[in-house]
Every structure is written in structure tokens, then in C-alpha cells.
Amino acid sequence: MVHSLSARLLVLTVLFVAFVDAVIVVASVADFRRDWLDDRLWESQIASLAVAAASTSALQREALATAMIVSVRYERGDGRVLVLGNEPEGPLGAYYDLRASSRLDLVRDGLATYFGGSKGLVRTTGPARNGPGFVTSVFDEAPLAAALAVHVRHLLLLSLLVSAFMVALVYFTLLRVLVRPLQGLASHVAEFSAAPEDVRRVIGESRRRDEIGTLQRSLRAMEEQIRHALAQRQGLATLGEAVAKVNHDLRNILATARLVSDRLSHNEDPGVRTISVTLMRAIDRAIELCTDTLRFGRPQELVPRPVRFALQPLAEEVGRSVGLSEDSNPMFLNHVSPHMEVDGDPEHLFRALQNLMRNSVEAIGDGFGEIAIRCYDMGAESVIEVTDTGPGLSEHARENLFKPFKGSTHAHGAGLGLVNVQEIAHAHGGEVRLAKSDSGGTIFRLHLPLRSDVALRRATG
Template identity: 30%
Template sequence: RVASSGVAFGYEKNLVISTVPVSQRALLARHVAQVADSDVGLREIRLGEERFLTTSVRLSSRNAPQVTLTFLKSFDEATAFLQNVDRWIVAIGVAGVVAGSVLIFFVSTTFTNPLSRLVAGVQALERGDFGYPIDLRGSDEVSALTAAFQRMRQTLQDAQRRLLDAERLATIGRMASTISHDMRHPLTAILAYAEFLAERDLTDVQRNDFFQEIRIAVNRLMDEINSLLGFSKQSDALRPAYGRADTVIDRAVKTVKALPEFESTVITFTEGQECVGWFDAAKLERAMLNLLFNAAEAVPAGSGTIDVSCRISHRGTEIRVADNGPGIPPEIGANLFQPFVSHGKEKGIGLGLTVVQNIMQQHHGEVCVESTGKDGTVFRLFFPAASSSDSARTA
């Protein structure tokens, strides 16, 4: 066999010798006898059940007896070879798929899944969840990275806890200092006037004056205690109901107008339209009273003016409180809504604006300083219109 092909030699159209099996030589001899002198092209023949592709070459000259060489290539052998190749390809493909699956499973188990859990832990930490479970099993680089993240998370949690404790202690200290400072003056006045009342040579008018001063000092103490109580109750559940905000605002304005110390202050309420919405009436009135008290204490005595306005839109309800006071001092502007921040106030302990901010946040709204300066200050309150689901839930 030459190049996996069969050969056959013919002489004068007779088969002399061939490499094909004996059972196929008789049929091959017929083919050799049919080969013409010029027939050297490719032909397809069948020897029994097997098909061959043949070509013949004349080896002798034209004047000499005809000697031919015939090459035969079996289709069945080629088909068997191709089928064998196909089987090998399929086997290699299946082995590759299995090996790839094993490799993917190994990579997923060793790297991808731990990294996904680590990413989930980082996202949970971003949301403030320090207790998100993290798998620390394993001894590879990903496990070492996860363990380092766990240590960092624990360190961060400890630092945050210490910071909160320090801030809480600082707040308590600031609160104690503010409360003691604000309560010392009325207590000193009460003690002094009580000592005056102990004297026997007082007239009735003097005694009444001393009693009046003691009453004023006690009222100041009660106001400060009420401020603390209001601050402690700011987290009470919101009870929104559909109503008229202008009615609540008008009631707060009349309350402030009725106080003797503010009788010279001109307070006006401008109603552009019926101001309605979903809100907690009690908390909104408390917020308005705090803003009005601050404005009334800030405006100049005898010429102070405060203008309150309310309007509604598709976005929600907007309330403005404008005064002609000297403006907010720059040193407290950045911390204006922090607890116990005040400047030059005779009453209160600096909780009013903090309460206002918390009430507006409970309404998913906001309070801000729209403008401030030597010509006055404008506070803006806004709370959005309730959605239909909110309305149905609170109805």
C-alpha cells in the first residue's frame, strides 16, 4: 500500500498483480480490461460492497504493449477514518466540557462565590448593617481578604460606637451646661425675692411685686421644662389627617399675639388661597409656634413685624415666616438646627428649631433658611402632598 491506497498493474488489459483482497480481484480485472489507452481520469467503481475512487496511468510507450498502473482509494476506509475522527472529536469535546465544568465549579467555589458574598457584605456595610454574615472559611487569598474586611468592619463599628458615646456625652454635657445656665437666673431671682419676702417691714405693694417677680421666674422655668418635654416627645408617631393648614397657622399666630411681651409686634398672616393638605395638626402648630416665638424675640421692640404666608401646589404645602430682625449671626448659621444652639435669647434653651426640623422630617418635608441678613430672616417650611396610598392609609 502506498499512501494508504491500493495499486494494480495491468498488461494488455489483463490484471497482473494488485494489493486488493483476493475476493475483489476478479471485479478489478474487469475494470483494468475496460481501461482505454487515454483513460487516465478519476473514476468511481464498486468492488463488491466496497466503493473505490480510481485513476490509471499508462507506463509503456504507445508502440509498446499496454502496461497500466491503477491506483485505488477506498471510500469505506475514508468513511471509517472520518467516523473515527468524529468519535475522537466528540470524545475530546465531551472531555473538554467536563473539564471546563469542573474548572468553572472550582473557580466559582473558590473565587466567584466568596467574592460575591464579600461584595454583598461591603454593600451592607454601606447601608450601615454591621451584622451582615460573612463566610470566613478557607485559607486562600479571598478568605484572607474577607478576614481583613471583617476586622476592618469590626474596627469601624467600634470606632463608630466610641464616637457615638463621645457625642452622646458631649450632648449631655452641653445640655446640662445650657439648662443649668438658663435655669440659674430664674432660680436666683426666686431665691432673692423669697429672701425679700422674709422681711417683715414690707408693704402690701412690695409683697405683690415680689410675688409677681417670683411668678414670672417660675413661668420661665416652666417654659424651659416644657421645651425639654416637647423635645423628648418629638419622636411620637405622626397622625396625619386632611385639613386646613391656614387654620392651624392662624391659631398659632393668635396665640403669640395674645402674649403681653409681644403685644407691640405686628404679626400678619397672608392667605393667598385655601391652604389644605395632609399633616399632623398638633405637630404643625408646635412647629409654627416655635418659629413665631423665635421671630418675635428677634425683631426690634416696638417696630417688629412678622409676616406669615401659605400656599399650595401640586408638590405640596409651602409656609414662609419672614421677620425684620437683625438676621442670623454667622457663628451659629452652620449649626442652627442643632440642639441647644441659641444666640442672645432671654428665653428657651435652643431646642425650638431642632423640634421644627424633626417635625418637618416626620412629614417627609424640610425647613430651611431662605434668606437672612440685616433686613430680616425668612424661614421656609415645606411638606409634600400625600400620595393616594398614604391618604388611604391615614383616612
């Protein structure tokens, strides 16, 4: 309880109010003392004027006793001096000159009188009222000390009552407006973390317009994202188990197809042998992909084995794997120079380019169009460019590129193709970029560093 936010708030409120009260009391002590001294000087001035009109010993004594003073010296602006009473013999307890006293002097002298008590007879000089001149009075400081003590006692009592009311008002207001909502948020976060997949534990809508309301709305949005992410993760885990089982059986089926296609390679027909070679390579890649899928859940990274190789034959093979040629529709244009070489893993780059070209084929659909691939060097990297004349990507696809299950380029896609392309590009130390996508077509660029840069990034990564 001592370390709770409400307890700290209460302690801080009491300390702040006590500090303000102390400042008020100190200032009040100085003001009360100054006013008391001014009153004595004013009464001394009145007494001196009255005695000047009728100067008798009895009247002087009565005037001095009424003003609670021992002697008065009133020096008027016209040069006249009025004296009342006899100057006491011996040293006085203190001398105060209100004409030259600063605010700090008044505070210091007031505290000294309150805590130190009376100094006996003191002399005080101050300006005269209602005209020029000044008045000097000698009086006993004991009545001032007594009156000051009573004033401070009453002031402290009043301050304590007002402060207690203000502390209670401020504390309960902040407790209701600030502390209780924060405590509710803290307890809700703990409750939500116990079962974040439960939709009933998501915080409700907030109608507050202050910072607490903003925090509550932000927390609700975050909890919704966490809940959806957990649901998606659970779905992926279930899907992964199913895919692993399917891949296990599919790999066996592909192994049988590999044996059959191997027999086709011995056929005497040249066309059949050419097709069988392409078919065998496709089956080998499918078997390897199934094997990689079964290993997907293991904690390992995609590690390419980069070599320098000619890109044109690989691009031609990728085109055939998705059913493209110069006579197909869409038409496939291989603009890669026969002398163009790149650094990378051929199998990985085959999969990346195959995903990009398949997206282009699906984008064009049954209409007439062209799909082209070209490659050029740009400083310390090679750039492979895949272009198509399709209608371009939708706004949703552009906003969610490279996001699993969100960035599909067509209606029935899973959105994993571009994710695989990005993963392969990053494994090579490069990246894939969407250079253009509008009604005139789409351009993807695959940036691959030179082999020395690949080795450097893998060594320092």
C-alpha cells in the first residue's frame, strides 16, 4: 500500500500543500509585524500632536501609556520637532528602520521576533503619515511578540483546516480521474495476458476524450492485433501440421513420378527426351521443395550457396516451367545477354524468378500481353528485372507486399510467393523492390550484390 500510486499521490499532495502553507505563514508573520510597528508609529504621531496642543505631564503620561510607547520623536517636514517622553538610559534591545527595510529584512526580523521572543525596549523609525517627515518611537517589544504568537497560532489552525480540505479535494479528485483508471488498466492488462486469445477479455470502447481515453483506445487496438496474431499463429500451426503430412505423402508420389520420367529420357524420340529433361528437373525441384517444407519448422536459416553462372539459360528454363515461350500467350521475351553472369544460388534464384513470372502470368490472365526479363549491372550489384504488361497491382496488394496471407497479387493467392522472393533476396544480401505498378504494367527488380559483397555480408551478418 505504501508503494502504490494512490499513497504516493497522497504524500506528494500533503508535502506540496505544507510547503505552500509554510510560505504563506512566513509572509504573514512579516506582514503582521510590519503592520503592528506601523500602528505604533501612527499612534506615536497622534500622541505627539495631541500633547503639542496641550502639554501637561498627566496628558503626556496618558498618551504614552495609551500608545504603549516610552518616548516619541516626530520630525515634521517643516523642520519642527515634537518630542514626547524621556529617552531611556542604557542600550536598547534593537533598532528598526522601516524606511530602508527590504522584504527579506522584514521576513528575517519577523521570524527572529517569533522564535526569539521580546528583546525588551526597541527603537523603531518610519515615515510619518499624512505628510512629510518621520517618527521615531521607543517601546517594549513584548506586546508585539505576544500578539505575533497569537496570530501565528490562529493562522496555523486556519491553514491546517483549509489544507486538509484541499488535500482531500485534490486527492479524491485525482484518485477518481487518474489513479483509479490507471489501476483499472493495470488489472485489465494482467487479466488479458492470462488469456489473450479470449475475445471477452479485450478492453471495451472508451468514450473519454483525454489522455486516459487515448490510452484505452490504443490498448484496445493493440489487444485486437495481438488476438488476431495469436489466432493466425494457431491457424498456421494447424496448417503446418497438415502441410507436413501432405508433403510427406507428396514426396513419395513425386519419387514415383521421378522414376517414370527417368524412363522417358531413354525414349528414342528427341522431342520426348527434351520434354523429359524439363519434367525431371521440375520433379527434382518439387521433391527438394517438399523436403525443405518438412524442415521449415526447424530453427535454421535459408543459406544460399552462391556461384557465378550465366543467367540466360536459367531465365529460359524458368519461362518454360511456367509455360512461357516466344510463341505463347502471354509472350515471353528473354532479354538477358548470353554473356551476362550473376552471383547467387541457381536453385534459389530459380524459385524467386519463377514466383515473379507466375505472378505476371496470373496478372495478364487470358488477355494478350508480354512478360520480359532482363539483367544489367549497377555498380556493386546486379539487377534482374521482370516486367509484364498486365493491369498492375491493386492498392491493397501494394500496401501489403511481402506480408504472408495479405499481399497476394491475385484473388485466390495465399500471398506467399513474394514473401519467398524477399526471403531469397535477403539471404543473398540483396532485396526485391516494386519499381512500378500501374495500368501500363508491373516491374519488379531483384537486386543481388556481387559475390565479394555476399561473402562479406554473410561473414559480418
